[in-house]
Amino acid sequence: MTGYIPTDxxxxxxxxxxxxxxxxxxxxxYARHMLVKMKLMYRDLGRIDEALLLKEMEEFKKDSESA
Incomplete structure (x- = not known):
């Protein structure tokens, strides 16, 4: 798998x-599978388009700060 094991x-x-x-x-x-799939998705995104990954991270940061 990925080596990533979601915590409780x-x-x-x-x-x-x-x-x-x-x-x-x-x-x-379901939650565990979703967490692993999300990690894999972002890992793959970083390999394909690092600029897009950085943009997604910035958007997430903005959303987190406004919440």
Whole structure:
């Protein structure tokens, strides 16, 4: 796999987010798979287009600061 193993805390946070945004999939198994897939997606994005990855990171940062 990826070497990335989501912690119980990360999974719990993802489950809480899923409870709001995707209640049908709000469970630890789905949350774990989603976290791993997200990590792989951003890793691949960085390999394909580093500038786009940096842009996405900046957008995330802005969204986090405004929340």
């Amino acid at each position: 805390e990360e999974i719990a946070v993802m489950v809480r987010d899923l409870e709001k945004n995707d209640p049908e999939n709000a469970n630890p198994v």
